[in-house]
Amino acid sequence: MKNSLEIKGLKASINGTEILHGLNLTIPKGEVHAIMGKNGSGKSTLAKVMAGHPDYEVTGGDVLLDGKTILGLDPDVRAREGLFLAFQYPSEIPGVTIANFMRAALNARRPEGQEVDAVEYYNELYKKMDLLKIDRSFTSRAVNDGFSGGEKKKNEILQMAMLEPKYAVLDETDSGLDIDALKIVSHGVNSLRGPKMGILVITHYQRLLDYIVPDVVHVMVDGRIVKSGSKELALEMEKKGYDWVENLATA
Amino acid sequence: MSEVTTLEKPDLKIDQDEGNFSYPEDYAFDAGTGLTEKTIDYICDVKEDPDWVREFRKKALRIFREKPLPTHWASKDLENIHFDDFRYYLSKGAKPKRTWDEVPDDVKRTFERLGIPEKERAFLAGVEAQFDSEAAYSNIKKAVAEQGVIFVGSREGLKEHPEIFRKWFGKVIPTADNKFSALNSAVFSGGSFIYVPKGVKVKHPLQAYFRINAENFGQFERTLIIVDEGAELTYMEGCTAPKFDSVTLHSAVVELVAMKGAKLQYITVQNWSPNVFNLVTKRGLAHEESEIKWIDCNIGSRLTMKYPGVILKGRKARGEVLSIALANNGQHQDTGAKMIHAADETTSNIISKSISIGSGRATYRGLVHIPRHLKGCKNNTECDALLINTESRTDTYPAIVTRGEGNSVQHEASVSKVSAEQIFYMQQRGLSEGQAMSLSVNGFVNELVRQFPMEYSVELKRLIDLEMEGSVG
Numbered sequence: 001m002k003n004s005l006e007i008k009g010l011k012a013s014i015n016g017t018e019i020l021h022g023l024n025l026t027i028p029k030g031e032v033h034a035i036m037g038k039n040g041s042g043k044s045t046l047a048k049v050m051a052g053h054p055d056y057e058v059t060g061g062d063v064l065l066d067g068k069t070i071l072g073l074d075p076d077v078r079a080r081e082g083l084f085l086a087f088q089y090p091s092e093i094p095g096v097t098i099a100n101f102m103r104a105a106l107n108a109r110r111p112e113g114q115e116v117d118a119v120e121y122y123n124e125l126y127k128k129m130d131l132l133k134i135d136r137s138f139t140s141r142a143v144n145d146g147f148s149g150g151e152k153k154k155n156e157i158l159q160m161a162m163l164e165p166k167y168a169v170l171d172e173t174d175s176g177l178d179i180d181a182l183k184i185v186s187h188g189v190n191s192l193r194g195p196k197m198g199i200l201v202i203t204h205y206q207r208l209l210d211y212i213v214p215d216v217v218h219v220m221v222d223g224r225i226v227k228s229g230s231k232e233l234a235l236e237m238e239k240k241g242y243d244w245v246e247n248l249a250t251a
Numbered sequence: 252m253s254e255v256t257t258l259e260k261p262d263l264k265i266d267q268d269e270g271n272f273s274y275p276e277d278y279a280f281d282a283g284t285g286l287t288e289k290t291i292d293y294i295c296d297v298k299e300d301p302d303w304v305r306e307f308r309k310k311a312l313r314i315f316r317e318k319p320l321p322t323h324w325a326s327k328d329l330e331n332i333h334f335d336d337f338r339y340y341l342s343k344g345a346k347p348k349r350t351w352d353e354v355p356d357d358v359k360r361t362f363e364r365l366g367i368p369e370k371e372r373a374f375l376a377g378v379e380a381q382f383d384s385e386a387a388y389s390n391i392k393k394a395v396a397e398q399g400v401i402f403v404g405s406r407e408g409l410k411e412h413p414e415i416f417r418k419w420f421g422k423v424i425p426t427a428d429n430k431f432s433a434l435n436s437a438v439f440s441g442g443s444f445i446y447v448p449k450g451v452k453v454k455h456p457l458q459a460y461f462r463i464n465a466e467n468f469g470q471f472e473r474t475l476i477i478v479d480e481g482a483e484l485t486y487m488e489g490c491t492a493p494k495f496d497s498v499t500l501h502s503a504v505v506e507l508v509a510m511k512g513a514k515l516q517y518i519t520v521q522n523w524s525p526n527v528f529n530l531v532t533k534r535g536l537a538h539e540e541s542e543i544k545w546i547d548c549n550i551g552s553r554l555t556m557k558y559p560g561v562i563l564k565g566r567k568a569r570g571e572v573l574s575i576a577l578a579n580n581g582q583h584q585d586t587g588a589k590m591i592h593a594a595d596e597t598t599s600n601i602i603s604k605s606i607s608i609g610s611g612r613a614t615y616r617g618l619v620h621i622p623r624h625l626k627g628c629k630n631n632t633e634c635d636a637l638l639i640n641t642e643s644r645t646d647t648y649p650a651i652v653t654r655g656e657g658n659s660v661q662h663e664a665s666v667s668k669v670s671a672e673q674i675f676y677m678q679q680r681g682l683s684e685g686q687a688m689s690l691s692v693n694g695f696v697n698e699l700v701r702q703f704p705m706e707y708s709v710e711l712k713r714l715i716d717l718e719m720e721g722s723v724g
């Protein structure tokens with residue numbers, strides 16, 4: 001389907017252990033979907049498999065971005081096709097400043113000789129930083145190097161704002177955030193919502209979904225989506241606990 | 252030869268093949284392969300060396316033959332050098348040129364291929380470029396000459412300025428220093444001779460570009476730079492080499508002398524093809540309150556052994572070595588620094604950054620010597636290694652010999668890795684694997700490179716980018 005990110009019967013393993021056992025999910029552009037699931041249910045695995053992490057082997061199914069398969073493409077090609085992943089554990093890149101890193105990432109999306117204009121670039125960067133209430137001095141710090149948990153997550157959303165992907169997967173962006181930071185980050189994500197972007201929010205807690213209100217909620221158990229519904233499903237989950245859906249999965 | 256085909260390749264937009272070409276060999280003079288007294292005589296005859304040089308060379312040949320390969324600071328790979336297979340002298344047969352018009356077309360093309368920008372080509376008036384054995388182009392920028400600065404090839408230096416040349420030649424690095432300094436002393440040709448008179452501060456860096464251009468042809472440049480009292484000079488040596496199938500030997504000797512209160516900075520960027528043995532001896536002699544700084548960046552080559560040093564001879568002399576070594580697959584960079592403190596209140600600083608990629612190997616060797624009787628001496632040594640992928644290895648041998656109290660020595664070393672996770676993270680932002688590695692490497696050397704002259708850091712970044720692009724499949 002055009003205008004959607006489709007995951008069809010996806011099976012994937014790491015070190016010979018299958019983690020995703022035939023997962024189905026469709027995120028249309030313009031919608032925000034949420035995946036909830038216990039630790040170890042395979043949420044990060046799904047995110048990394050979509051992004052093309054080399055440690056995972058896809059053993060079945062497909063992932064289609066606007067109708068075209070992205071399996072088999074290098075991670076950077078998938079990224080340039082418009083897939084963005086906000087990492088649960090972002091890597092530190094010593095010596096590389098945020099400003100240089102983002103500029104390199106933007107230039108990688110442009111033809112040679114048509115690099116971003118420095119003035120425009122900084123205007124844009126500062127605008128997005130203001131949105132996320134990030135101090136200007138941030139740009140000259142090395143990417144994630146010595147960042148607090150909250151700073152790392154803000155930095156992920158700053159990059160998402162700069163790169164304007166077609167589809168963004170946010171893997172536990174709420175973890176490690178205090179309530180103020182959670183509000184700022186959610187505000188940032190909400191301001192990026194719109195008809196041009198599909199967003200998948202992965203979370204362990206219902207709390208985030210009070211701030212980023214999803215159109216659809218999915219529950220993941222042991223590498224499968226076992227239940228989907230409206231935003232009320234998240235509240236029901238919170239009340240009844242994961243045992244409830246786990247029983248659904250085995251029933 | 253395949254490299255000629257490379258030159259013909261239409262899509263020259265990819266700089267990856269840069270330096271990967273050679274020109275037809277039409278050398279007027281060729282000493283043949285192997286090294287005997289006859290070779291020395293041949294070189295002396297062609298170069299019209301004075302008798303003292305002939306004797307100097309022959310004595311050096313005897314020392315070269317007697318001296319074993321180094322066993323202390325050494326690599327097994329040295330045993331793969333077959334000295335009889337090399338040519339020890341080759342020349343265009345032309346005298347060093349004076350004007351741009353006189354420069355042979357293929358030399359001009361070399362500059363073009365090296366991507367020297369137009370405005371810098373105009374600046375070539377102040378550039379001395381070596382094409383194979385002899386300086387094919389040598390023109391001192393007028394302003395520099397007017398200041399009394401001598402900037403010529405070593406051959407012209409020893410002939411036209413013997414009173415300065417002989418005083419220092421072979422004094423900082425004696426012939427018998429090591430097997431390769433002896434080899435260079437026997438067959439040296441090319442290289443620069445520079446003298447900066449008292450109090451003269453040379454504004455623009457003087458530069459030289461070196462190239463190797465013939466199969467099995469070793470280069471033995473000999474550079475001697477003397478900066479007189481209170482004078483200042485920055486010298487930039489650059490080289491990229493074409494790619495050959497067989498081994499190429501490069502063994503230069505560079506001697507620097509800084510008189511009282513002088514400042515001398517010597518900068519090298521090198522990008523050898525992966526079959527080159529690069530065995531270089533570089534040392535400076537720093538008199539009272541003078542400063543000698545080596546900035547040394549080594550990319551490429553099969554084996555590089557190079558440990559720039561400073562003998563801190565006068566009170567309050569300062570020595571510095573800032574180095575970057577990048578060992579890609581199959582390459583070995585064995586580099587480091589030597590600081591010999593020989594007077595009170597002398598200070599030295601060594602910052603070394605090495606990068607090992609794939610099966611590449613970087614070794615740091617340092618020697619800091621501060622004898623017991625000296626007071627108020629300081630050394631700071633920092634060695635950082637970056638490993639890209641698990642095969643890489645790095646070794647650090649920082650021998651710091653300090654005796655006596657009232658001297659301070661500080662040493663820091665670190666090893667870090669570019670993990671697959673970091674590369675994946677950067678790729679997820681849209682950077683190719685090569686770009687991601689390049690960014691990590693540049694990040695690793697950034698702080699150090701900031702201390703280099705601007706044009707030089709740009710060049711270095713470009714070389715790192717090319718090297719990283721080439722290192723991914």
Ligand SMILES: Nc1ncnc2c1ncn2[C@@H]1O[C@H](COP(=O)(O)OP(=O)(O)O)[C@@H](O)[C@H]1O
Pocket residue numbers: 014015017019037038039040041042043044045046
């Ligand atoms: N390198 C690995 N080898 C084997 N199993 C792994 C590896 N990494 C993760 N797993 C397993 O994969 C499962 C899913 O992990 P993950 O996707 O991180 O879950 P979540 O993000 O939902 O907490 C877990 O059971 C975990 O133990």
Ligand SMILES: [Mg+2]
Pocket residue numbers: 043044045088171172
């Ligand atoms: Mg997870």
